[in-house]
Amino acid sequence: MGLASISREYETVKVIKGIKFGILSPDTIRRYAIATIVTSETYDEDGMPISGGLMDRRLGTVEPGVRCETCGNPPQTCPGHFGYIELARPVIHVEFVGLIYMLLRTTCRECGRILLSPERIEYYKKRIEKYGEEWKLISFKLIEKIRKEASKVTECPHCHAPQYKVRLEKPYSFYEELEDGTIIRLTPKDVRERLERIPNEDLPLLGIDPEYARPEWMVLMVLPIPPVQVRPSITLETGMRAEDDLTHKLVDIVRINERLRISIESGAPQLLIDDLWGLLQYHVATYFDNEIPGVPVAKHRAGSRVLRTLAQRLKGKEGRFRGNLSGKRVDFSARTVISPDPNLSINEVGVPIEVAKVLTVPEHVNEWNIEKLKKLVINGPFEYPGANYIIKPDGSRIDLRFVRDREALAETLAPGYIVERHLIDGDIVLFNRQPSLHRMSIMAHKVKVLPYKTFRLNLVVCPPYNADFDGDEMNLHAPQNEEARAEAKVLMLVQEHILSPRYGGPIIGAIHDYITAAFLLTKKTTLLTKSRTTSLLIEAGYKGPLPEPVIKWPIELWSGKQIFSLFLPKAISFTKQASICLKCPICLGMECPYDAYLVVEDGEILTGVIDKNSIGAEKPENIVQYLIRAYSTDAAREFMDSVFRMLIKFLDQHGFTMGIDNLDIPEEAHRRIREIVKEGEKKVNELIKIAKRGELEPLPGKTLEETLEARIMEALSLVLERVGNVLSEYIGLDNEAMIMARTGARAKKVNVTQMTSLLGQQSVKGERIRRGYIDRVLPHFKRGDLRAKARGFVYNGFGKGLNPIEFFFHAMAGREGLVDTAVRTAQSGYMQRRLINALQDIHVEYDGTVRTAQRSIVQLKYGDDSVDPVKSFHGKPVDLDMIIRRTLKGGG
Amino acid sequence: MVEVMTKRKFTVLDHELVPEHIVLPPKDANRLLKTLGLNKSQLPWILASDPAAVAIGAKPGDVILILRKSRTAGKSIALRLVVPG
Numbered sequence: 001m002g003l004a005s006i007s008r009e010y011e012t013v014k015v016i017k018g019i020k021f022g023i024l025s026p027d028t029i030r031r032y033a034i035a036t037i038v039t040s041e042t043y044d045e046d047g048m049p050i051s052g053g054l055m056d057r058r059l060g061t062v063e064p065g066v067r068c069e070t071c072g073n074p075p076q077t078c079p080g081h082f083g084y085i086e087l088a089r090p091v092i093h094v095e096f097v098g099l100i101y102m103l104l105r106t107t108c109r110e111c112g113r114i115l116l117s118p119e120r121i122e123y124y125k126k127r128i129e130k131y132g133e134e135w136k137l138i139s140f141k142l143i144e145k146i147r148k149e150a151s152k153v154t155e156c157p158h159c160h161a162p163q164y165k166v167r168l169e170k171p172y173s174f175y176e177e178l179e180d181g182t183i184i185r186l187t188p189k190d191v192r193e194r195l196e197r198i199p200n201e202d203l204p205l206l207g208i209d210p211e212y213a214r215p216e217w218m219v220l221m222v223l224p225i226p227p228v229q230v231r232p233s234i235t236l237e238t239g240m241r242a243e244d245d246l247t248h249k250l251v252d253i254v255r256i257n258e259r260l261r262i263s264i265e266s267g268a269p270q271l272l273i274d275d276l277w278g279l280l281q282y283h284v285a286t287y288f289d290n291e292i293p294g295v296p297v298a299k300h301r302a303g304s305r306v307l308r309t310l311a312q313r314l315k316g317k318e319g320r321f322r323g324n325l326s327g328k329r330v331d332f333s334a335r336t337v338i339s340p341d342p343n344l345s346i347n348e349v350g351v352p353i354e355v356a357k358v359l360t361v362p363e364h365v366n367e368w369n370i371e372k373l374k375k376l377v378i379n380g381p382f383e384y385p386g387a388n389y390i391i392k393p394d395g396s397r398i399d400l401r402f403v404r405d406r407e408a409l410a411e412t413l414a415p416g417y418i419v420e421r422h423l424i425d426g427d428i429v430l431f432n433r434q435p436s437l438h439r440m441s442i443m444a445h446k447v448k449v450l451p452y453k454t455f456r457l458n459l460v461v462c463p464p465y466n467a468d469f470d471g472d473e474m475n476l477h478a479p480q481n482e483e484a485r486a487e488a489k490v491l492m493l494v495q496e497h498i499l500s501p502r503y504g505g506p507i508i509g510a511i512h513d514y515i516t517a518a519f520l521l522t523k524k525t526t527l528l529t530k531s532r533t534t535s536l537l538i539e540a541g542y543k544g545p546l547p548e549p550v551i552k553w554p555i556e557l558w559s560g561k562q563i564f565s566l567f568l569p570k571a572i573s574f575t576k577q578a579s580i581c582l583k584c585p586i587c588l589g590m591e592c593p594y595d596a597y598l599v600v601e602d603g604e605i606l607t608g609v610i611d612k613n614s615i616g617a618e619k620p621e622n623i624v625q626y627l628i629r630a631y632s633t634d635a636a637r638e639f640m641d642s643v644f645r646m647l648i649k650f651l652d653q654h655g656f657t658m659g660i661d662n663l664d665i666p667e668e669a670h671r672r673i674r675e676i677v678k679e680g681e682k683k684v685n686e687l688i689k690i691a692k693r694g695e696l697e698p699l700p701g702k703t704l705e706e707t708l709e710a711r712i713m714e715a716l717s718l719v720l721e722r723v724g725n726v727l728s729e730y731i732g733l734d735n736e737a738m739i740m741a742r743t744g745a746r747a748k749k750v751n752v753t754q755m756t757s758l759l760g761q762q763s764v765k766g767e768r769i770r771r772g773y774i775d776r777v778l779p780h781f782k783r784g785d786l787r788a789k790a791r792g793f794v795y796n797g798f799g800k801g802l803n804p805i806e807f808f809f810h811a812m813a814g815r816e817g818l819v820d821t822a823v824r825t826a827q828s829g830y831m832q833r834r835l836i837n838a839l840q841d842i843h844v845e846y847d848g849t850v851r852t853a854q855r856s857i858v859q860l861k862y863g864d865d866s867v868d869p870v871k872s873f874h875g876k877p878v879d880l881d882m883i884i885r886r887t888l889k890g891g892g
Numbered sequence: 893m894v895e896v897m898t899k900r901k902f903t904v905l906d907h908e909l910v911p912e913h914i915v916l917p918p919k920d921a922n923r924l925l926k927t928l929g930l931n932k933s934q935l936p937w938i939l940a941s942d943p944a945a946v947a948i949g950a951k952p953g954d955v956i957l958i959l960r961k962s963r964t965a966g967k968s969i970a971l972r973l974v975v976p977g
Contacts (some may be wrong), residue, residue: 134933138975141975143974847928847929849928851934854934855972856933856934856935857934860937860969860970863965864960864964865964867964875964
């Protein structure tokens with residue numbers, strides 16, 4: 001069968017029911033081992049591995065052309081074989097010191113029994129038995145209690161031997177404190193002897209399964225030597241051989257072990273033996289973990305490089321788990337700089353030809369595509385569109401780079417062959433930008449192969465990726481089978497992610513210029529001639545008839561609202577305040593003099609302008625969301641692909657530039673602003689005076705100083721607000737800067753205020769600036785000067801420019817902002833990691849309950865109301881306003 | 893004047909923020925768990941020493957029903973298994 005080559009079926013040999021961790025016994029270690037290592041030498045003069053050394057050929061081989069002496073296999077298939085060292089004296093396994101310490105305290109130093117009376121033992125045994133496998137977590141809590149109870153006993157209930165206090169001196173020395181206060185060191189040998197005495201029956205009470213972990217196995221007598229596959233040596237270009245860190249460490253262990261053995265056999269003084277023993281303990285400990293607190297790290301001979309031993313290989317971000325198992329490097333991926341292209345569909349991604357020629361998709365040859373694939377094969381790997389590889393039905397691979405006669409090869413193509421062809425337009429790929437914080441960070445796009453070297457994307461997908469084009473790079477992955485592509489297309493396509501699960505609303509919508517253009521098009525004064533109207537409609541791909549012009553004489557003119565309405569389907573009806581709304585105390589609704597009250601009835605804009613609130617990204621209950629609700633994601637995608645193009649076209653024709661003349665305000669405005677600032681200053685000085693006289697009434701929970709600060713801050717923030725209001729009287733919606741601010745396209749009103757008039761109060765840590773010299777920020781002021789000027793109030797705006805002192809204040813506040821973002825991203829990144837690890841297996845079952853992987857309950861109902869936020873209106877399960885409107889209209 | 897201090901006992905259940913806790917009789921608990929298709933070991937835990945569990949006199953092995961007010965769902969139900977501790 002042709003299909004057999006893609007989805008190989010595997011016979012179930014064994015099913016993993018669980019994993020049990022235990023400790024290797026010395027016997028097991030010896031049994032697993034194929035060789036005993038007796039010498040610290042590794043190679044002889046000829047560079048051949050020494051038998052009985054650490055690179056013994058029996059341990060397996062990684063050198064090409066050499067066969068393993070144990071299994072006879074070449075390096076590719078030899079699994080590697082363990083060896084062992086017989087330690088001259090036992091040493092403590094560092095990773096188990098905690099457990100050993102617990103066992104020494106909870107068991108008798110003479111008879112080895114657990115320090116509990118037979119009745120207590122019986123009672124606890126019964127309880128643990130009762131909890132069984134099902135209530136493991138509760139029995140762990142009980143075991144914790146038993147350990148505590150047993151460690152408090154001072155006389156053995158079984159043999160009545162007095163129990164002394166055992167002390168653990170980190171990292172691996174044990175001492176016993178006798179009644180008379182003398183302290184005796186327990187050598188690993190003593191420790192092992194005690195652990196040997198603990199009977200099997202008592203161990204389950206302490207949380208140990210003796211069958212898999214006899215306590216004395218925690219003190220090593222035999223050390224397993226991992227196969228060379230685990231610690232391959234590297235041959236440098238110079239022919240020099242560099243050994244793995246683990247091999248270096250093992251050499252140390254073997255060397256010291258030999259010296260210790262010889263010293264013991266030759267009857268060397270006890271002091272020397274103890275020294276060597278301690279050294280052996282050190283080497284074995286650092287072999288397991290080279291970051292033990294209180295232990296000097298093992299370094300490379302002479303060099304200062306720290307050895308990367310077993311624990312270091314597993315731990316942390318680059319360790320085996322996080323670096324090689326949870327996350328790994330992948331094939332069929334590409335990365336380059338991104339740039340915008342408003343002519344692409346939101347579902348598309350522009351892929352450079354260079355990338356398309358390297359990334360491939362395997363296509364199975366069948367009678368319908370054979371002619372097409374033949375052409376691709378003939379084109380080969382260097383001509384686009386072509387193919388890079390052919391896989392024959394027998395599984396062999398032909399690299400088209402090295403095929404001379406591709407035409408002949410193309411003729412041999414037949415069903416059952418697989419052609420790895422270049423990416424072509426319409427292929428489904430995954431597109432991703434880091435940090436991948438939510439599911440919209442990886443979405444499926446349709447390929448559009450384009451010239452030049454950047455990935456191109458439609459601007460509306462910037463918000464979900466949080467992308468801009470100041471040098472951002474993104475990744476692209478090409479799925480390699482139909483199932484993956486189908487899944488990506490159905491579940492991950494951009495249009496399926498317009499609505500965000502973060503809040504019930506679209507994360508994809510109009511941004512920046514789209515909003516500006518929508519406003520300019522739909523404001524009341526926009527009237528367009530026939531030629532402009534048609535040029536816009538053509539841009540949007542409009543196919544219907546031209547509506548009646550709103551003005552018929554002397555020339556035919558169409559309103560912008562009218563044109564925009566052409567693209568709103570009948571089912572769209574809603575009322576909304578536009579972003580430009582001034583929040584008047586009494587709203588006149590449809591009579592709004594500013595045209596800020598948007599009313600859409602049956603797909604017709606009656607009043608109001610379209611701006612951020614009605615088509616903006618990240619704005620719930622906008623047109624995009626209504627389109628998806630009433631029609632489909634297809635409708636929303638089509639809307640954005642057509643109308644948004646038209647908006648850009650309109651803005652191109654209209655022209656839109658912000659210049660410094662946008663910041664010019666009449667002298668009268670300047671005067672009024674100066675007046676407000678002066679008033680604010682006067683208020684501050686008054687407050688200071690009142691406080692100096694001691695007449696200031698402290699606010700609840702605040703000291704006098706704090707009260708004064710709060711009152712001053714209040715007065716000064718009022719200044720900026722009032723200046724902003726005055727400014728609004730002089731700068732209206734004919735000003736480009738203000739258009740952007742009010743429509744929500746970019747920036748806020750404060751930014752306009754800051755440019756035209758003044759920056760206002762700068763703050764560090766939410767307070768007026770106070771740090772610097774003693775009692776003053778800068779030496780230009782007197783000590784204790786509380787005036788606005790001395791504490792970071794900036795009287796000038798960006799337009800006019802700041803004086804040096806103000807500039808410094810502004811830099812202080814600016815720096816705090818930078819530091820804050822840096823700190824925040826690090827903190828939130830770690831929090832995100834922990835949350836994901838904790839929540840990754842939680843899912844909603846078919847019965848509506850939220851459960852963990854073990855199927856235990858988290859919630860009886862998802863979110864207590866079973867509402868999917870994607871399908872909600874800003875969290876509300878139904879849009880009541882909409883339903884009421886529709887019902888009323890239907891009735892009337 | 894000596895102010896008469898009657899020692900009023902404070903129960904957490906009286907507090908605005910503490911939802912209603914009910915100990916289910918074993919029969920009801922088993923029936924409820926059966927209708928939900930659940931096993932006791934699949935329930936989240938509450939310590940027997942939890943102030944609310946103490947206040948309603950729950951013993952290890954009991955199932956507690958918690959009725960919470962919810963902003964989204966009006967009323968929500970949670971189940972807890974009392975464990976020793």
